[in-house]
Amino acid sequence: MGEGMGENDATRLDRLNGMLKRRGFLLPAFEIHGGAKGLYDFGPVGGRLRSRINQVWINHWLQMGNIVELSCPTITPYAVLEASGHVGEFSDFMTDCGGCEEGSRADTLLEGHHPNPDALSKDELQELLNLIKPPCPACNECQWSPISAQNLMFNTTIGAGQSGRPGFLRPETAQGMFTSYPSLYRHFRERLPFGAVQVGKGYRNEISPRQGMIRLREFNMAELEYFIDPEVNVEHDFQQWDDTPLTLVADENGELEMTLREAVAQGIIRHATVGYFMGMTHTFLQKVGIDSKRIRFRQHEHDEMAHYATDCWDAEIEGSYGWVECVGIAHRGCYDLESHEKATGRTLRARREFDEPRMVEIDGWTINGATAGPAFKQLAGAVKNAVESLPKETNFPAQLNVNGTDVTVEEEHVKVNQKSIKETGEWFIPHVIEPAFGIDRILWHVIDHAYEEQEREGEAYTIMHLSKNIAPVDVCVFPLFEKEGMGELAKEIHGNFLKSTGTVSMYDGSGSIGRRYARADEIGVPSCITVDHQSLQDGTVTLRDRDTGEQKRVNIADL
RNA sequence: GCGAGAGUAGUGUAGUGGUUAUCACCGGGCGUUGCCAACGCCUGAACCCGGGUUCGAGUCCCGGCUCUCGCACCA
Numbered sequence: 001m002g003e004g005m006g007e008n009d010a011t012r013l014d015r016l017n018g019m020l021k022r023r024g025f026l027l028p029a030f031e032i033h034g035g036a037k038g039l040y041d042f043g044p045v046g047g048r049l050r051s052r053i054n055q056v057w058i059n060h061w062l063q064m065g066n067i068v069e070l071s072c073p074t075i076t077p078y079a080v081l082e083a084s085g086h087v088g089e090f091s092d093f094m095t096d097c098g099g100c101e102e103g104s105r106a107d108t109l110l111e112g113h114h115p116n117p118d119a120l121s122k123d124e125l126q127e128l129l130n131l132i133k134p135p136c137p138a139c140n141e142c143q144w145s146p147i148s149a150q151n152l153m154f155n156t157t158i159g160a161g162q163s164g165r166p167g168f169l170r171p172e173t174a175q176g177m178f179t180s181y182p183s184l185y186r187h188f189r190e191r192l193p194f195g196a197v198q199v200g201k202g203y204r205n206e207i208s209p210r211q212g213m214i215r216l217r218e219f220n221m222a223e224l225e226y227f228i229d230p231e232v233n234v235e236h237d238f239q240q241w242d243d244t245p246l247t248l249v250a251d252e253n254g255e256l257e258m259t260l261r262e263a264v265a266q267g268i269i270r271h272a273t274v275g276y277f278m279g280m281t282h283t284f285l286q287k288v289g290i291d292s293k294r295i296r297f298r299q300h301e302h303d304e305m306a307h308y309a310t311d312c313w314d315a316e317i318e319g320s321y322g323w324v325e326c327v328g329i330a331h332r333g334c335y336d337l338e339s340h341e342k343a344t345g346r347t348l349r350a351r352r353e354f355d356e357p358r359m360v361e362i363d364g365w366t367i368n369g370a371t372a373g374p375a376f377k378q379l380a381g382a383v384k385n386a387v388e389s390l391p392k393e394t395n396f397p398a399q400l401n402v403n404g405t406d407v408t409v410e411e412e413h414v415k416v417n418q419k420s421i422k423e424t425g426e427w428f429i430p431h432v433i434e435p436a437f438g439i440d441r442i443l444w445h446v447i448d449h450a451y452e453e454q455e456r457e458g459e460a461y462t463i464m465h466l467s468k469n470i471a472p473v474d475v476c477v478f479p480l481f482e483k484e485g486m487g488e489l490a491k492e493i494h495g496n497f498l499k500s501t502g503t504v505s506m507y508d509g510s511g512s513i514g515r516r517y518a519r520a521d522e523i524g525v526p527s528c529i530t531v532d533h534q535s536l537q538d539g540t541v542t543l544r545d546r547d548t549g550e551q552k553r554v555n556i557a558d559l
Numbered sequence: 560g561c562g563a564g565a566g567u568a569g570u571g572u573a574g575u576g577g578u579u580a581u582c583a584c585c586g587g588g589c590g591u592u593g594c595c596a597a598c599g600c601c602u603g604a605a606c607c608c609g610g611g612u613u614c615g616a617g618u619c620c621c622g623g624c625u626c627u628c629g630c631a632c633c634a
Binding site: 014015018019021022023024028031033034035036037086089090152171172204206207208210215328330436456457459460461478480481510511512513514515516517518519521522530532533542544549551 | 560569570571585586587588592593594595596597598607608623624625626627631632633634
């Protein structure tokens, strides 16, 4: 990152940041109290920009027709994130020295006493720590406080006092969508594929937030969890991207220019749905005004991917900080649902009906409950499983080892088990393909790409070329001068814009007309309307385009 | 987290211990001009926070917070 950033880029970045603060896009949060690292306010202009980007994102995915929107809590019980692997992956287990109060990592203290302390659970670490009582590296004292998970996640307590139970602020929105799987499955009438999207806040207690909006402690994310049947080969329509080859940086093939259709056909992209979502991502980024020449997709190398993932592509956008990953599109296999299934014992599966019912022949042994029950008592269940797995040729009595106990199974304990079972389908854990968007990073690059510095008669002039889809203010209405009724007419037009839902209009009557255009250009207002003398006579106004500066006269009624 | 540098109106800045903290842009009001940051007058707005040294601190010292850069960390 930051490669090749010249002095001009650096001063441009300074001026851009100054403007963003001055005009109310992005500001350091809680600044009057000294500020807080990694936390930003979206200001009077930025707040609207953010929510419009969110809305475009949601609508973009809802267009697929089999996607619903969820909203899950940001406060998440410990068990959920333990099941998902975040507690293990994201934490360091810390303990404080009773002598000098210096905090140490428990796994580091126990190195040399265990082959791989990093892999131990919290309880196991605590047990080992109590046993070993290693000396404090700072003061040699051997008194250690109970281990706590010092986490890249924000700890909290759900509920007050003794009854409170531990939890975290969520590090991603995804887990709530996985835990909502049963409700999604029912909503979609038990038919794959389907997906859920969620836009919301995520939290990571980053050790060192840097580079403005690029690494935050509280961030806006937007994720899609798309559930598929791994055995179904889906056909996706790639036609819409056949004319736009993408820049792909593939794991083993280096940088390529090719269409998604080709990349999927050649197996460079390992799953068609991943490819389809890459296309959807590219289209979305264009919708919100990202320069498509500065988008590329980079494939994770094998050792970079989470162990359960089978393919992962990042959409990277080039801006003032170099190439920054803004979207991750990961094929997560069945990892997430399986993890929650294991932790809860709940079924998180889908049903796949066979084309033809399958007859399963069972020809073997099972126990005779009447005799085996009294004989094996509490072991009877385990003996049943063991006997049923024996081949038909087995002769009784037979010696078996069940749960570590040797038992003798007599002929009288068993009976022949011969039957046909008709199976019409099977249950499986759906696979998940997850496009995860860092909204703040995208928003930053939207701003970065939209920001243009011009020079007009030696003066710096700033235009934000924000897309109409996301511009925080849709229109400005100016009276050429606030007299002879021009101010009143302009206010009336402004009022009519405000009445139409979703339109943001600003009225500005102060300063010269050129100054007002300049103020509007700086926050990226696409259109400005000016009421002049002629308006009073014929009911027309001038409509000025931000990017070209051209004006045309239009009837007030046609606005 | 470690090391280095920095923090003065909304923005960019001047100010090496001594009056009422400089300048520009900026915001507001009035007037004037009458379609692209025009002009005049009036006006608004700052020494990051907390301690210390000193008769006196924006300035020196210590601690904290924030920013920038390097190292470390980083689905």
